[in-house]
Amino acid sequence: MRVQRAVLVTRQSLSVTALIHILDTRHLGHSGIVAATALETKDGIALFDTGPESTFENVIADLQKAGFDAKDVRHVFLSHIHFDHAGAAWRFAAPARNGGIGAKIYVHPRGAAHLIDPTKLVESATRIFGDDMERLWGTIGPVPKERVRILEDNETVRVPPFEVRAVATPGHASHHHVYHWDDNVFGGDVAGVRIGNGPPIPPFVPPELHVESWLESIHKIRALNAASLYLPHFGKITGPVSDHLDRLEERVVKWSEWFRDRIQSGANEEQLRSDFAALEHSEIDAVTSLVTDHESLVTLYEAADPSYMAAGASIRYWKKYHPQEVS
Numbered sequence: 001m002r003v004q005r006a007v008l009v010t011r012q013s014l015s016v017t018a019l020i021h022i023l024d025t026r027h028l029g030h031s032g033i034v035a036a037t038a039l040e041t042k043d044g045i046a047l048f049d050t051g052p053e054s055t056f057e058n059v060i061a062d063l064q065k066a067g068f069d070a071k072d073v074r075h076v077f078l079s080h081i082h083f084d085h086a087g088a089a090w091r092f093a094a095p096a097r098n099g100g101i102g103a104k105i106y107v108h109p110r111g112a113a114h115l116i117d118p119t120k121l122v123e124s125a126t127r128i129f130g131d132d133m134e135r136l137w138g139t140i141g142p143v144p145k146e147r148v149r150i151l152e153d154n155e156t157v158r159v160p161p162f163e164v165r166a167v168a169t170p171g172h173a174s175h176h177h178v179y180h181w182d183d184n185v186f187g188g189d190v191a192g193v194r195i196g197n198g199p200p201i202p203p204f205v206p207p208e209l210h211v212e213s214w215l216e217s218i219h220k221i222r223a224l225n226a227a228s229l230y231l232p233h234f235g236k237i238t239g240p241v242s243d244h245l246d247r248l249e250e251r252v253v254k255w256s257e258w259f260r261d262r263i264q265s266g267a268n269e270e271q272l273r274s275d276f277a278a279l280e281h282s283e284i285d286a287v288t289s290l291v292t293d294h295e296s297l298v299t300l301y302e303a304a305d306p307s308y309m310a311a312g313a314s315i316r317y318w319k320k321y322h323p324q325e326v327s
């Protein structure tokens with residue numbers, strides 16, 4: 001009896017590993033920076049984030065390498081609606097009757113309206129990325145309303161043999177979910193960016209950075225006690241999940257206080273951008289300097305999460321939520 005159970009456990013854990021595929025979007029020609037994560041289920045492929053629309057074909061190519069077809073994607077769980085995560089959602093949702101894929105798109109309540117009508121999202125992204133929108137993200141399109149399913153905090157979706165639970169995890173964005181099934185978490189951006197064998201870093205971006213929420217979200221993820229953590233930037237983390245989260249948490253605190261002190265002493269956004277880039281790059285270099293394709297890790301981190309965005313995000317956060325601490 002005892003032996004049989006041990007065999008069963010081994011088989012289960014083996015099959016769980018084999019059921020997940022990291023699809024590399026190869027965004028802007030870089031491998032290993034933006035992933036779509038595919039889970040094999042009895043009800044087709046469940047995708048966690050899609051990558052941007054500009055890399056849709058690359059995701060499909062990787063899916064085919066894993067033995068599947070675009071039409072096998074039945075469920076798309078979005079961590080949040082930033083274009084590097086959800087930009088291709090409308091391509092997966094396009095109605096099957098018109099030759100599309102017809103997948104169901106799951107999203108946080110505050111993200112749904114922007115998927116259905118991305119006009120405001122495009123406007124606010126254009127303020128950040130300007131003329132670079134098309135090159136970075138491709139074509140932005142609406143997700144048909146009938147394909148969108150809103151998930152509240154703690155709501156579950158049966159995707160046999162799994163039950164996928166949405167966990168509301170604001171901080172990076174107010175409308176952010178991580179997803180939990182079995183012993184796995186898909187962490188979105190609130191669980192950090194970790195490229196190659198580099199350190200975990202928190203992507204501070206405008207306009208919804210909220211430090212206290214971020215720390216609470218890290219506690220929520222830690223409490224899930226999962227053995228495996230999958231990141232959109234990038235892939236399954238090696239080493240214990242708790243170590244990753246500890247180092248991420250330390251950096252959320254350290255970086256936000258670093259910004260607070262410099263804003264308080266009168267640094268402008270331009271100075272903050274260059275000083276912060278130097279800080280971040282030194283922390284990445286301190287861990288290791290090269291990955292397998294010999295591009296420097298700093299370049300890859302900058303491609304996945306441009307450091308300049310942290311300055312504007314932090315100024316906004318401190319002035320809005322703690323004005324007395326930076327005046």
Ligand SMILES: [Zn+2]
Nearest residue numbers: 082084085189
């Ligand atoms: Zn991202």
